[in-house]
Amino acid sequence: MSGGNIAIFASGAGSNARELIRHFRGHPRFRVSLVACNRPEAGVIGVAAEAGVPVLNLERERFFRGDGHLPDLMAASIDLIVLAGFLWKVPSALVKAFPDRILNIHPALLPAHGGKGMYGSHVHEAVIRGGDRHSGITIHLVDEQYDHGRTLFQARLDLMPNETPETLAQRIHVLEHRHFPTIVEAFLQNQTSC
Numbered sequence: 026m027s028g029g030n031i032a033i034f035a036s037g038a039g040s041n042a043r044e045l046i047r048h049f050r051g052h053p054r055f056r057v058s059l060v061a062c063n064r065p066e067a068g069v070i071g072v073a074a075e076a077g078v079p080v081l082n083l084e085r086e087r088f089f090r091g092d093g094h095l096p097d098l099m100a101a102s103i104d105l106i107v108l109a110g111f112l113w114k115v116p117s118a119l120v121k122a123f124p125d126r127i128l129n130i131h132p133a134l135l136p137a138h139g140g141k142g143m144y145g146s147h148v149h150e151a152v153i154r155g156g157d158r159h160s161g162i163t164i165h166l167v168d169e170q171y172d173h174g175r176t177l178f179q180a181r182l183d184l185m186p187n188e189t190p191e192t193l194a195q196r197i198h199v200l201e202h203r204h205f206p207t208i209v210e211a212f213l214q215n216q217t218s219c
């Protein structure tokens with residue numbers, strides 16, 4: 026990896042995107058250069074606009090063609106893609122174009138509670154329904170299967186008595202905001218020092 030231009034891909038409220046943008050603002054080597062989003066009504070678009078980060082609107086047909094948005098990513102000299110609440114499966118051509126250069130955060134302890142349809146509140150509902158005593162976050166490399174690539178980091182929490190999907194989501198977000206930016210930075214430091 027030659028440089029440090031990060032593209033955040035997100036579909037939702039964008040609280041993780043906000044923390045990543047904040048973390049890298051003024052960083053001497055790495056910067057969030059682009060926010061890519063597949064939902065025009067998503068909160069993350071406002072987060073990017075407020076921070077002055079350009080937004081790329083992902084179009085379904087171009088995205089799932091795999092290389093359809095590559096020219097946009099190349100034009101922004103993107104080195105690393107960070108999925109922060111991104112709900113579309115990354116197509117194989119994009120994984121191949123960014124080998125070991127796409128990171129994802131998942132709001133549970135993979136391999137538990139991963140896979141198609143497992144995102145946001147669905148994950149927290151499954152954790153509680155399953156009677157799990159712990160949950161947590163997983164930051165991992167993205168490969169061609171859902172929620173599957175090499176794990177870089179996990180942090181766990183104990184479920185509280187009377188935990189609800191809402192309380193769990195909130196506590197998971199605290200963990201995510203604490204760890205995601207520093208893990209992304211450490212990953213970039215490692216890659217660019219090789």
Ligand code: GAR
Binds near residue numbers: 039042130143144
């Ligand atoms: C985060 O909790 C993230 O882990 C989750 O979506 C939320 C997005 O929140 N991602 C997934 O569930 C992916 N399978 P945010 O928009 O506030 O960052």
